[in-house]
Amino acid sequence: MNEEMTMLYEEMMRLMEEKHFSQLRELLVDTKPVDIAEAMEEMSEEAPESTIIIFRLLPKDLAAEVFSYLSTSEQLSIVDALHEKQLKNIVEELNFDDKIDFLEEMPANVVKRILKNVTEEERKLINQFLNYPEYSAGSLMTIEYIDLKKEMTVSEALQHIRTTGVDKETIYTCYVLNETRRLEGIVSLRKLVLAEAHMLIEDLMDEDLINTSTWDDQEEVADLFKKYDLMTLPVVDQEGRLVGIITIDDIVDVIEQENTEDFEKMAALLPGDEEYLDASILTMAKKRLPWLLILMISATFTGSIISRFEDVLQAVVVLAAAIPMLMDTAGNAGNQSSTLVIRGIALGEIELEDYLQVLWKEFRISLLVGLMLGLINFARMLLIVESSILVAVTVSFTLSLTVVMAKIFGGLMPIIAKKMKVDPAIMAGPLITTIVDAMALIVYFNMASLILGIH
């Protein structure tokens, strides 16, 4: 918590202890919902019963908003403490997309308790939305949008917005539908406000639509928002009927989610949704063990290279000392290239057909970088370690050569993964390191045999 939040938290606790509930309620009404939620999360560790008191003090609409910002575990304990009637009120006030997010996380008995309290029609709709796959456009959308007809005039449209707008997630983009709810165009509130009152929606609306369908992946949806600087995106079914809209605030979360997933894959972790402090030890171990195991087994093959060249090592034991440096530098060099290319692919800056450009670029950079590192190491070995020239040449030449190999390999593997429809992020640090480590050692011992004349 930052300073401001700590002050707010302490003020809330003080008012509660002194039982100044009407003052506390005033304070809450003047506080941003997300800040109330943050304070409640903090409170739940120290004084769990207080969170219920705070929550009961909130006016209905504010309570729903605060509720939507709470963690799943906090939501559960609130739900447990509420009467049927209060729960119904909160659920009614929730935005439709927050309602779905909430129901997705709740255990079956809570879902049942809540669905009992909604109309038949809403229950059907909720069940439909709960069926959209996680990470799909369908799971992100809301149904609270403004619909217009193209025969309306601007003043009729504004009147329609005034009467139906209060509960809508956004009124800044309005959707023009025909009788079968087919999406015919969109018109922004900006255009409506700036236009003459008698103009027709038909003449104002934008028909060149960007849209998505319920089953599209959320990453593609986020890419559309980024490319076209969108605020909202309509979701249509196969017949072109509008089924919902996606708003930018949810996309910001998707972008961070997708980035987290890439960070995790690039660190040899199985991606998952749980926050670090909330996840159980077992969940965390399951996330970490599989790749560690695969990479551990792979590294034993690298070890077997060392065994195979046992006699070289025994002849010139000093060669062993350079192994960590060669392995680490190869891994780091490959990792740099793969990270840059993975990121370039994720941001749409590098495409499949650019592979020759990447190859040529990595080749020249790696020559430059590899040569510099080789020279510096050569000087270090001669001047500081006082190795023999031949050993210094062996190590330094291996170093330069493996940097070139590692960078070309690291740069190309993400593109090859993408080509094979595998997530490029998998081709990052750990996997690349294991492979280029083996390369480095093979080059090293062959160089040693050759230059030092050991067989």
Add this chain to the structure above:
Amino acid sequence: MNEEMTMLYEEMMRLMEEKHFSQLRELLVDTKPVDIAEAMEEMSEEAPESTIIIFRLLPKDLAAEVFSYLSTSEQLSIVDALHEKQLKNIVEELNFDDKIDFLEEMPANVVKRILKNVTEEERKLINQFLNYPEYSAGSLMTIEYIDLKKEMTVSEALQHIRTTGVDKETIYTCYVLNETRRLEGIVSLRKLVLAEAHMLIEDLMDEDLINTSTWDDQEEVADLFKKYDLMTLPVVDQEGRLVGIITIDDIVDVIEQENTEDFEKMAALLPGDEEYLDASILTMAKKRLPWLLILMISATFTGSIISRFEDVLQAVVVLAAAIPMLMDTAGNAGNQSSTLVIRGIALGEIELEDYLQVLWKEFRISLLVGLMLGLINFARMLLIVESSILVAVTVSFTLSLTVVMAKIFGGLMPIIAKKMKVDPAIMAGPLITTIVDAMALIVYFNMASLILGIH
């Protein structure tokens, strides 16, 4: 380019070759500006003169929008081809924040040529904006916002928006200023449209403002947008006067920029702004060499550990074969933990005071994971490699112990970095790997001396 873009591109090239310019112009007017920009970038490789033809065909306002999406190098070649008058038109039509972005990237002679054509007042303003540091709130803002007075009625405010709104970046959030331009509140267009015509702005406006100042870091600004689900954020000076606003579309770019920076730091790269395919070989080498060099030198210390235990290695050469596996697994295990904690800190899920929780969590996870890996390796060495029991015990016990050490170290280092006001992202893979590699070898050789009785 995707299929749709390829079709658009080929259609444009066909119309150009057949000199059907009026048809081409019609096609362009119906195309999204960012798609025209993308096609022009593609074209600039194959037929650079065609990009100028395309650009000249665009109506003035569309031309400015397309221009704002072009890469710096393409912008430069367009500027070179335009007459003074045409350039002035484009610059006039650019949004203020796009104008600043553009001028920041242009060489001095182009900036001079452009500033010659603007009014004295605008020149002053541009110079002021060019002085805000890169990555600051000031560098993100625009001055094109709607200002209201609190004495206005809703209908007066809407009238004011109608007369001044056309050139504004957004009209959805309006800023209520007093005579000295001090920010007194904000009111959304949503509230204005849904309110009664005679109501006063004073009674509608939200006075509990979230704002930022020109020198704040863009990462903090992005955090505010994420936490409060903002669409716009006012930027005020020390006297509380409104100097500009920041809009969500620019924040989406900031989020991706900050993520890229973290990815780069975590892969031992110096962060930088250039896109992969655009950056020169020298820029790229400079980005990569420093950390590679530091890590290479550090790894030589790891190597010196091997030298120090030369006699242990010579006594039981089979021990050398396990070195890559121990080093890689330690590095990967540490890397997993540091990545999760770095990401947790970046997303605000983990704070400084949580360090004991992280320690306790990593300890339990690492015990579980380390034990599993140790057991699997023990079985592998006995059954497949047919090592002696004592060697298998030495290697497996070292493995388990280093996984525990690596995970605790990897989990805590980012928090310590944060505490010392260093970017936690620096405490990722490469640096952690180098340190835990050394730990692994020290444990290994001491275990070997102890268990195998070599001195």
